[in-house]
Amino acid sequence: MIHLILLRPEIPQNTGNIGRLCAYSGCRLHLIKPYGFEIDDSRLRRAGMDYWRSLDLSEHDDWESFLASDERPESIYLFTTKAETSIWDAEFRDGDGLLFGNESTGVTSDVHSWASGRKVKIPQFKDGLRSLNLANAVSIGCYEALRQIEVR
Numbered sequence: 001m002i003h004l005i006l007l008r009p010e011i012p013q014n015t016g017n018i019g020r021l022c023a024y025s026g027c028r029l030h031l032i033k034p035y036g037f038e039i040d041d042s043r044l045r046r047a048g049m050d051y052w053r054s055l056d057l058s059e060h061d062d063w064e065s066f067l068a069s070d071e072r073p074e075s076i077y078l079f080t081t082k083a084e085t086s087i088w089d090a091e092f093r094d095g096d097g098l099l100f101g102n103e104s105t106g107v108t109s110d111v112h113s114w115a116s117g118r119k120v121k122i123p124q125f126k127d128g129l130r131s132l133n134l135a136n137a138v139s140i141g142c143y144e145a146l147r148q149i150e151v152r
Contacts, residue, residue, distance in 0.1 A: 001056075002027045002145045003073040003097040004138055007063065007111065010036030010103045016052070017135040023051035025142060030071070032060045036102070063111065073097035078115035079122070079141050080106060081131050090120045092145035100141075103134050 004027050009015045015031070022029040031039075039059070060066035076097035077090060092098075099115070101107035112119075122132060122140050131137070 001095060002092070002142060002149075003030055003076075003095070004028070004142060005030040005032065005066070005076065005097050005099040006102075006134075006138075007032045007099065007107055008034055008036075008102040009134070011134070012037040014103065014133065014135040018138050019055050019057070020051040021135075021139055021142060022056065023054040025146060026056075027142060028056040028058060028071075030058045030060060030066065030097070032063060032066050034062075076115070076118060078107065078111065078119045079137060080112070080115075080119050081121055081124075082112070083119035083121040085120050086123050087120045087141060087144045088123065092148045094149050096145060098138070098141045098145060100134060100138055 004018060004022055006015060006018065009031065019029055058071045060069060066072055073095055075093065075095070076099050078099045122137055
């Protein structure tokens with residue numbers, strides 16, 4: 001299993017789509033508060049549709065609570081445009097966590113420092129663009145990790 005971790009997600013439709021991805025792929029979703037929406041938001045449910053009931057979901061009050069949680073994966077990769085290492089060069093293993101920041105600001109500098117040496121990026125083929133949509137980035141990361149695990 002891969003753990004998909006969203007730090008302070010802001011857009012319910014993205015979180016709903018990521019929840020649906022987790023249910024479909026057998027991944028656990030960790031949501032770290034505060035959110036930019038209510039967990040029962042109709043936009044979140046609509047994006048996740050009936051998959052939300054099948055979701056393996058862990059909610060955490062804040063970053064520190066997540067780090068202290070027994071449910072936290074031991075190895076966590078931060079997905080960031082500021083990384084030097086491509087996801088194609090990372091070696092994902094069963095049980096790893098993939099951490100993503102929120103849609104507007106990403107993650108804080110302390111989380112960047114915490115993840116030193118475990119930062120990866122999705123290859124970008126055209127300069128001048130900021131980043132991918134969060135749900136798309138999570139999908140790419142999730143399936144690259146699952147592909148690597150299945151190939152082994």
